[in-house]
Amino acid sequence: MILTVTPNPSLDRTYEVPSLDRGEVIRATGERMDPGGKGVNVSRAVAAAGQRTVAVLPLGGAPGALVADLLDAQGIEVARVPVVGATRSNIALAEADGVLTKINAPGPELSAAEQELLLETVRAQSVDASWIACCGSLPRGLAPSWYAALVARAHAAGTRIALDTSGPALLAALRERPDVVKPNAEELAGAVGRPLATVGDAVKAAEELREMGAAAVLASLGADGQVLVNDSGAWFGSARVDAVRSNVGAGDSSLAGFLIAGGDGPEALASAVAHGAAAVQLPGSVMPTPGDLDPGAVTVTADVPVDRVLREQVS
Template sequence: MIVTVTPNPSIDRAVMIEALHPGEVHRATANRIDPGGKGVNASRALAAQGAETTAVLPIGGPEGHLLEELLDHDDVPRRSVPVSGAVRMNISILEPDGTTTKLNEPGPDLDTHEVQALLEAALGLAGGADWIVGCGSLPPGVPADFYASLVMAAREREVRVAIDSSGPSMSAAMAARPHLIKPNNEELEELVGGDLATLKDVRDAARSLVDAGIEIVAVSLGQDGALLVTSDEVVHAHARARAPLSTVGAGDCMLAGLLHSLTQGLSAADSLAVAVRWGTAAVALPGSGVPRPEDLRDVDVTVDTSPSLTYRLGH
């Protein structure tokens, strides 16, 4: 089972328009709402593919009740932690070419007891977990070392931990040495303090983190696919979305596919292929929709275990 921990979940409202013009009135061509937050999206993707998962998240306010209803609709098992503040509402503005503009609220202010309850809820599921995954931003009141505490406590219980976050919370988690991290290119640049223009740059940056004690670094590269680096492997995989609609949640689906495949005993190359297939399929769905098995059938993934490291990103 894969347990996801999302300290700052959301209701994701996607609004589709013809073109975004700041300062003007727009008429939506379509809209939808989905459960949101990185870990929530990962659990939704896993549940959609029939994999065992439990989402751990704080729930508060009328938005929290709506979030639980949406998760029930998607058949996502959850462990809800009651909090006094309301779950945030995020808005994504989607244009026909796939361009996405996001407006994210900060989230509720959690007190010390609520933070501890969230941590205990996640660790209470450790006995049956293959992975515990800490995902996303931290709401007000949650200390920057939250994910670091999660990593250390999970390690004591001999459970593998993956972290997908950014900023101070990611830096703190790195010091605790999670087994796997999934930064995107910009987040990796932030971690290593430099520009990463080529696959070699990404490989070298990821390897420096592996040398520092991270077993697997999986870097999502948008249209350039993903690069997975371990102490003895470098794998690049990419696929092309035929009709991109929204990038929201695609990286979360990628992480879900990667962890599910590793849990099933697949190789690094095969696991990354699955991950990129899930992520690419998500891009072809509206809002923060997650792929079901039928959405994966037409996604062709190219995998290279000896990639051309001179390849320039974004070209």
């Protein structure tokens, strides 16, 4: 079982519009409602793969109830942490030409008691977990050190923990030695404070995160692939993608694939790449099933192409 923790989940409403005209009444041509948040997406990807997952979520108000109902309909167990504030509702406006405009609400502010209840719920639910995946930004009220406290408690209980966050929360958590961290290229560059121009730059930055405390680093480089750096060395993985339809949740799908495959070594990297490549070829935030995967399109090598220039360079 993979336990996910999303401290700031959301109810995501997407409206399809012909175009976005400021100051005008815009009539949507389509709409959908999804449970949102990076950890939520990891749970959705794990469930789509046919594996058991439990999502720990602070939920409040009518939006929180809807998030729980939507996840339940997808066969995902929810460990609900009641909070006074209403779960945030995010809005996405998808124009006909492919441009996506997102409005993300800040979310509720968690009290000290709610913060402690969230940690205690994770502890109680993690008894049968092979991994805990902690993902996304922190809501108001939680200090950047909150993830560090969660990593420390998980390790004290003997549970492996994967962390997908950024900024001060990532840097603070590194001192507690999370088992794997999963930054994208932008987050990796931000953590080391310099731009990334090549695959070699990304590997060096990942090695620096390991020096800061991460046991392993799984870094997504967008269309350029993924790198895994751990005690045994570095690997580079990439996949053939015929057509990109949506990259929403692709990184979360990759993390799910990595953990499903054991969360260690080149085999897990291959699974991460396969899941990410499948996700970008599906519409919206749809998560891939085993039938969507194409392992034959994936290449993983220890001969890392350090001089390869990244197509999406990060400053």
